[in-house]
Amino acid sequence: MLKKKIATLIIAAALAAVSLAGCGAMPSIGGSETGSTEEKAGADASEETDADGKVTLRIVDWSDGSANQREEFHKKYMEEHPDVNIEYTMLTVDQFKNTIVTMIKSGEGPDLFPIPVGLTLNTAVKEGWYQPINGFVGEDFADRFDALSFEEGVTHIGEDWYTITEVMPTIQCLFFYNKDVLDAAGVKEIPSTYSQFREACRKVTENGKGNVYGLIDGGKQMNRMDVLARSLAAAAGGKVAATTKVLADQGAAPYDTEEMRLALDLIRGLVDDRSIHPDTINISAPEARELFAQGQAAFLCQGMWCIAQWDETYPDLNYGVMSVPVPDGVADTYVQGGELSPWMGIYKQSKHPKEAAEYLMALYSEEYGYQSSCVEDGIFVSVIPSINEAYMTNEVMKQYYTIAEETSRVVPTIVKRDEKANDFYAEIKDVQPSLGAIVQGIISQSIPDYETALQTLADESTKEWKRACEAVGMDYAALEFPNWDTARDYTDEDYEALR
Structure with a gap:
């Protein structure tokens, strides 16, 4: 029942x-429903x-x-x-x-x-x-x-x-690659730059003749598209907050920036090359994970959770993990470190x-056995240290964890700077089309002028963030961290220096 x-x-x-999708904060459910009845629980x-x-x-x-x-x-x-x-x-x-x-x-x-x-x-x-x-x-x-x-x-x-919290924070944006698919297309080196990545995807797609493509992802899930764009922009050197978080750069929402445009240029280039799997825009992350394992794509941008699923259902899958590609000539960059949730x-x-x-x-x-099996199978890093020490034996998981530790950085968060930040996050409303929706529009080719869309997103988000700050009595300047150096972790000492 x-x-x-x-x-x-x-x-x-x-x-x-449909009616809920446009709201940033969840609808209120307070009132008489949350009165004396719940006190009896x-x-x-x-x-x-x-x-x-x-x-x-x-x-x-x-x-x-x-x-x-x-x-x-x-x-x-x-x-x-x-x-x-x-x-x-x-x-x-x-x-x-x-x-x-x-x-x-x-x-x-x-x-x-x-x-x-x-x-x-x-x-x-x-x-x-x-x-x-x-x-x-x-x-x-x-x-x-x-x-x-x-x-x-x-x-x-x-x-x-x-x-x-479910797991210790680990980035969710590394790229898995199918070794057999790359070998079949003659791709000998794992790409590390935007241009190398685009060329590898092009070769795979050309060799696949309509059956195999360069990149696949869960394009139906806006959150995955948001993660993809933010991580690529961070790898380009941009000061971009983690997904669902807010940070300003030079007084504005950092969407209309050179780094974000470079990231979306790469995605648009893959679309122009027809290198993105045509089902991407209509499938979820689990479905993308399945098609990748079936050899329909060379690359997939997702998290550590894929590892156990593939070991269980595709034990012969020949794959590896690589860092987020960076623009040509760019070095010493980062991706946003995982935040505790x-x-x-x-x-x-x-x-x-x-x-x-x-x-x-x-x-x-x-x-x-739940925590130990998840760690042993490569699903996540446990919040229980003794379990990690005893059970982290999966080689791909170790590889993912090592690359994540080497390439991610702790980015500043307004919650640690101002106690009113939680009220701010509850107050702000989503601006549409959001970053994830713009990426969806690029892939579906429904947003050809994404530069204008980014500019609008930046302008309208800046206005909304200022409105929300005023509504909760928070200084808008608290959204920006002028002492943030993306080459290193943001520390407690850095927060203290701004007080």
Whole structure:
């Protein structure tokens, strides 16, 4: 019955997506719905059971990269907890954002769910989405974690612990390459520059004769297109914030810059060469990952999560990892280092917070094998240091991690500079077409004049950021970091120097 409810809500969310898509902050769900009812979601509510005498935990997220490991974890967990049923729903990132709002509005929020991309913890807590987990987890639970996996406004608000981050931050923009496809096209060297990359893609496409292409990606997912553009622009030397974050450069939103134009010129060049797989604009990241493994493309820009999926379903796939290509003649550049992100928390109106917390403790334990199998299979770097030390044995994962560490830099974030930044992020609205949408338009050839689109995005974003700053009483100058040197990590000392 509960699964049917979730399915119904997902359909409802899909119908509502058009009206929600233009909003930067999530729609408010406050009011009477988040009053005294949710305050009862404590120990008494946790004792409620289903008709069969079992507790049903409903969990919704987007962790497709670890689907097999999660399935095994659930089997073992329910064997060890015969009084618990787990109903797990996995969506794409884009589906999740709209679906979770609909579920919570209807009063059918799952017991455990992550914060949608682009929503801050402060906003989610104010809207009554989550309750603290402090009182439900064991005293030694926090001691297992890397100290860097905790951050004010990400996992904690003051002394209250609301969410657990899923993984230690690792960049999601390195390029996988299919060695056999490159060999067949006569590409002998792994490209490192824009021109080398475009030429390699051209050769592969020409040799593929309509069956194999240079580049494939999940073009249907705007977030993946945004990551692609931002990483290429950063590699060109641009001062560009990480996805969903805001940084100004020379007083303006840094979209209409030489570095961003170079990045989009490369994508346009691949389109002109017909080197991008024609299905790209219509497929998701998991679908792109599948077609890459089938040998339909030479390159794919995604994250570490691909590794385990390919090892499971395509054990003979002959592939490697390379850094983000840079413009010819450019050196000592970077890509934006991964930022700590909030992930799973307990719904404030959950009837089973105690059982939900027990699930979380098991999910992050070595005993149940989820963390260790994900690290061993190359899916992610765990937030539990002892597990990384014991289980990081996958060679491709080591290669990905090494390149990520060598090429990424910690970029400044306004949240660490001004406490009003969380209010700012809750206030700002998306400007359309967004950067990801512009990249989609280039690939689909629906936006031929992307330079004008970038200029408009920069101008309108600058206006919107200034408006949002004024609305929350934040100094617009806090969005710019004049002492930021992209050749090195931005440090606490750098923040202090601006005070």
